[in-house]
Amino acid sequence: MKSEPEKLLKKHQQLNHTDMAKVTSHVQRDKDDWVLNTIMIEGCDAPFKYKRKKQYRNLEGQRVNMTYYPSSESVAGMELELMKVVRIKIA
Secondary structure (H helix, E strand, C coil): CCCHHHHHHHHCCCCEEEEEEEEEEEEEEEECCEEEEEEEECCCCCCEEEEECCCCCCCCCCEEEEEEEEEEEEECCEEEEEEEEEEEEEC
């Protein structure tokens, strides 16, 4: 039987999956009815972003398993690479 990440990866070719990634930074901020989360992963310069309805405990220092896809965002006229998280779980 296939795991949930394997099913997602097979269905959506642009998705990536990482296991046991160490979170070096985690910031949560309110925006409208959502809490926007930005995490940085050890060995990666691109931020990983996702949103939740409620604030969550701080993931800094934790190891996580994530399913995500690459994206970009324009900030002050500059294109910045980022990763949009589809699924995240503490390892």
